Amino acid sequence: MCNNPLIVRTLYLFKTSINIIKFVIPIGLIIMITIDLYKNLIIGKDNNNLKKIGTRLFAAFLVFIIPTLINYIFDIFSINTTSSNFASCYSEASIELANKLQQEEDLKLAQSEEENRKQALLESQLNSAKLKAMQEENIKRNQSANSGGSTYSDTTTDMNKQNHVYIKNGVFYAPKYRSGNKSTYSGRDCPGDHPEKKGYNNKYGYNNYFWTMLQNFREGLKKAGYNINYSNQGCRSYSYQTSFYARAEPGRAAKPGRSNHGWGIASDVDFYKNATTKCGSGRNYKNCPGMKWAHEHAKEYGLTFPLLNASYKEDWHIEPLNLKKY
């Protein structure tokens, strides 16, 4: 208790106050008594007045003696170390002690803040190291996924062709829509008819890099106790997008030839509330924790849900995080 500067300060203030009271009130009373005695001399003997003098004398005595006794008792108890801590605390309470304790407390606070800062720095370093290792791991996985049968390459020649998706230095490049040039339409007759059929040799017709990312993402979701389904669509053909666009509400679907689905670099996924049950419609973060996890962790797998905050919100639409159109 005596280590708390606030308590020490309060005890000190209390002690000082009663020390002042113990002198000021008796002095006031003695002055009043003197006046009474003087009155008595002039007016003559008055029993009532004498009684009053007696009472005041007694009160003055009490006001002086009680605080003195309290201090004395606390002093006695504080000498005996086995008795009340409060007594010694009360006796030792001084403004110097309070200030000293305050300084110690401030120092401790500053030290713990410094400690917290160091801890946070360490954690952020660890996190960025973790993220870097994850990205390197993903690059390795992407490379291995793309080897084995595929002759797909990341060369400037691919860029010059500007008619299919490729990845260079971790960035996805997809052609922009160009009217009139059907060879650059997104989703011509995919997946089989992608230019040179490179980088699309997986069974769903996704771009291989994107497909690997989705697989990694599903592994992560499974580890967290959920799942995700992306097998119902790899690449959306131009003719499908045309009919889809025709029946969709305005602004809801991409113009035919413009959809990232047509390049196999977008997917509309199903979320799971646990390892086996799909969430379905009417889902939210509370009844579909797998969706919450997916939205929060996608970027760790190089993925993003770009239409989460769109005017037509599509919380299921997933794409590569670092997609560029040239």
Ligand SMILES: [Zn+2]
């Ligand atoms: Zn979509």
